Amino acid sequence: MFFVDFFYTLRSYGVPITTQYILELQEGLKKGLAENVDDLYNLLRLICVKRIEHLDNFDRAFSKYFYGIELPSSGEITDLNKLLENKPFREWLDTQMREGKLKPAEIQWKISPEELFRRFLKTLEEQTEAHHGGNKWIGTGGTSPYGHSGNSYGGIRVYGRSERQSAIKTIGERRYINYSDNAGLRAENIRQVLGTFKKMVPIGPKTDLDLNETIYRTAKNAGEIEFIFKPELRDNIRVTLLIDNGGYSMSRYVSIVSLVFSKIKDRFKDLSTYYFRNCIYGNLFSDPQRLKDYPTKKFLSNNPADTRVLIIGDASMAPEELFSPRGAIEYGVDDTEPGIVWLKRIRDRFSYSVWLNPIQSSYWSERYGSYTIREIRQIYxxxxxTLGGIKNAVTYLNEQE
Structure with missing residues (x-):
C-alpha cells in the first residue's frame, strides 16, 4: 500500500492521523486524482489537515518525505540563529557565499531572515522543476527518497514542472503566517484565537424558543404542541481579563489581547478587563494607564464564582514583590498584604481561572524570575x-464543570 510510511511521518511531526485517511488516499489514487506530486500534495492536504494550525507541520512532513528537505518551522524563519540550526538552509547559505551570490555583511545587516528563507525556497522550487534523476539537492547534501527512481513513483510523477502551482511554491508562500500551536498572538492568526474562545462551554438557562425543533416535535407528536427551548445566542458566561501591562515583556501583547477580546465580547454576557503591574495587590486598575483604582475586594465580591478569569502576565518578578508586605514596585501602591495573598484569594473565589504566560514554558525554569513563576504555578x-496554550486553557476551564 503506497505512502503508509508517509502517515507515520505526519504523526512524528504532530499531525493527527487515522486509518480512514489512508483509505481515503487509496480511493483518491484509484480515481486518478494525483498524477504528480503537486496533485498528491493537494489531495493529502485535503485529507489530512483538519485544522489550520496543523498545516505548517504537514508542509514540513511533506517536504521531508518527498524532497528529503527538513524545513524549519514557521516560528523559526524570523530568527537567523534558528534558521542556521537548520542544516539544509545553512549549507545553502554557505554555497551562496562561496559562489559570491551573498556577502556576510548583507546577511547580517541588509537582508532579513524572511527574505533569505524565501530565496532558499525559490532555489528549491527551481531545482524541483528541473530535476531529472539524481539525489542531491541545492548543495545541501540532503537526499530525496525518490531521487534514485527517476521521476516517477507508483505512477505519480515526483519531479518536473506542473501545470498548476508546485507543492514547494505553495509551501513557501504560506509559511509566513504562523498558524502552528506554538505561534504567539498576532493579527494574522486572530481568527484561530477567536475560534478557540468560542469553544468555552456555554452556561445559562434555555430561554429562547427553538422554532424548528418545536415544529418537528409537534409534528412527531401528531399535532400535540411541544415547545422546545434553547439557550440564548449570547452565553451567560462572565469573562474577566486581568492583564499585566507594566513591563517590557508584556508590552507587545497588551494591544493584541485587547483586540482579540473586543472582537469576541458579544459572545459573552459580560466581559471586563482590568490591569496590574507585575503582581496583583489590593487594587486593580480599570484603565491601561493604571490611574483609575478598582479595589480587588470589590472585584471579588461583585463577580459570581463561575466567572472565567484569565490572568495574562509573565509571572516573573523579584521575590519580595510576591511575598513581602509593601512589596509592590508600582508608585503609590503601599499594600500591607503580600501579592501572593491576593492571588490566592482570587483563585479561591474563582475556580474557573487560568494564567497565560508570554514566556515560553521551556524558559520558565531558566530565566530571572523562575522562582516566582514556580510559586504562582502552585496556585494557578x-x-x-500561544494558540496551543489558549486551546489548553479553554479545555482546562471547560473541564472544571
Missing part, C-alpha cells in the same frame, strides 16, 4: 500565551 494552572 499556567499555559503559554
Amino acid at each position: 494552572h499556567m499555559e503559554n500565551l
